[in-house]
Amino acid sequence: MRRSSRLLLAASLALLVLAFTIYQGVSSPISGLSSAMPGSVPVFELTVHVQLLDPSGVARPDSGAQVTVGLFQVRTDASGLARLSLPAGRYSAFVKSSDARLLPLTLELVVDRNMTLDVQFKLAKMYPEEVILSTGSGSTEMRMILNVPEGGRLFISYPQVSGLTPTGEPVKMTRGVDGFSNFFQRVSPGPLVLDLKVERELATVDAGSTFVPLQIIEWRLSP
Numbered sequence: 627m628r629r630s631s632r633l634l635l636a637a638s639l640a641l642l643v644l645a646f647t648i649y650q651g652v653s654s655p656i657s658g659l660s661s662a663m664p665g666s667v668p669v670f671e672l673t674v675h676v677q678l679l680d681p682s683g684v685a686r687p688d689s690g691a692q693v694t695v696g697l698f699q700v701r702t703d704a705s706g707l708a709r710l711s712l713p714a715g716r717y718s719a720f721v722k723s724s725d726a727r728l729l730p731l732t733l734e735l736v737v738d739r740n741m742t743l744d745v746q747f748k749l750a751k752m753y754p755e756e757v758i759l760s761t762g763s764g765s766t767e768m769r770m771i772l773n774v775p776e777g778g779r780l781f782i783s784y785p786q787v788s789g790l791t792p793t794g795e796p797v798k799m800t801r802g803v804d805g806f807s808n809f810f811q812r813v814s815p816g817p818l819v820l821d822l823k824v825e826r827e828l829a830t831v832d833a834g835s836t837f838v839p840l841q842i843i844e845w846r847l848s849p
Contacts, residue, residue, distance in 0.1 A: 667713045671740045674708045676721060679748040681804075688747065690724040695735060712737045721845075723747045727808050729781050731843045739849055748842040749806060750775075752782070757831045761792070766828040770820045770838065774813050778844035781809040785838045787824060789831040797826050798835075809841045 672695065676688040687706030692699065695710055696717040702708045702724075714737055721743075722730040728747050735743075752772050760767040768787070774780060786805035788798045801807035820838065 667715070669711050669713050670737050672710045672712055672735075672737060673740075673742045674702070674710070674721065674745065675742065676702050676706045676708070676723065676745045677747070678723065678725060679746055681749050681751050685746070688723055688725075691745075692720070692722040694720040694722075695737075714738050719743075721745050727783070727802065727806060728841055729809050729843075731779070731845055733845070735847075742848050743845060744848070745843070745845045748778075748844065750840040750842060751805075751837040752840045753833065753837050757833070757836065759828055759831065761827045761829065764825070764827060766824040766826060768822045768824055768828070768831075770822065770836075772818045772820070772838060774815050774818050774840075775842075776815045778842045780813050780815065781841040781843075782811050782813055783807050783809045783839040783841070785820065785822065786836065787822070787828075787831065788835040789828045791827055792829045797824075797828060799824060799826075802839075805837065806839045809839070 674693045676691040676693075677685045678688045679685045687702070687704065689702055689704050689706060691702040691706070691708070693702065693708045693710070695712060696715075698710050698712060700708045700710055717735045717737060719733050719735045720730055721732075722728075725747065731745055731747075735741075752774065754770040754772050756771040758769040758771075770785065784801045784807050786798075786800040788796070790796060
C-alpha cells in the first residue's frame with residue numbers, strides 16, 4: 627500500500643473515532659462531560675433559600691422570588707427554594723422578592739464549589755426618637771429624628787404619620803398596606819434626620835403609630 631494511501635486511511639479512522647466520541651457525548655449531562663473531559667470547567671450546584679419576615683418577626687417562604695445568576699434564571703418554589711447548576715466562575719447575582727414593594731439583593735458570587743445562599747427580606751418599623759413640629763398656614767413642617775439599627779442592607783419607604791389637628795381632629799397619612807409602600811432610599815446604621823411637610827396643621831403626633839417603614843436584607847453564603 628502506498629504511503630499516501632496509508633496516511634489517508636489513518637486520517638479516516640481518526641475522524642471516525644472522533645465522530646463516535648462526539649455522538650456518544652450528546653446525551654451526557656454537562657456535569658458528566660466536565661468530569662470526563664480534562665481541562666473542562668466543572669459545574670456546581672447553587673441552592674438559594676429565600677424568606678420573608680413581617681414586622682412581627684413571623685417568617686414565611688418567599689415563593690416565586692426571582693433568582694438570577696449571570697445568564698441563569700429561576701424562581702423559587704412553594705418552599706422558597708431554587709437550585710441552579712453553574713459552571714465555575716465569577717457571577718453577578720440578583721435576588722428579587724415576590725413582594726413588589728421590596729428592593730432586590732445584588733451581590734457578586736464566586737462559584738467554585740456547591741453552595742447555599744440564604745436570603746431574608748425583613749420588614750420593620752422605625753419609630754422616631756423625637757418629632758419636632760412647626761405648624762402654620764394650613765400645613766406642618768415635621769422633623770423626625772431616628773436611629774437606624776445595624777444589620778444587612780437597609781432601605782426606607784414613605785413614613786406613616788398619625789396625629790391630631792389643633793381642633794382635635796385625627797389625621798392619618800399612610801401609603802400601601804399597613805403603612806408599607808415601595809422602598810426607594812438606602813440608609814446607613816446610626817442617626818437619621820427626616821424633614822417632611824404635611825399638608826395639614828398638626829398639634830401633636832401619636833408616637834405609637836408614627837413610623838418609618840424599614841426594609842432589611844440579610845444573607846449568608848455557606849458551603
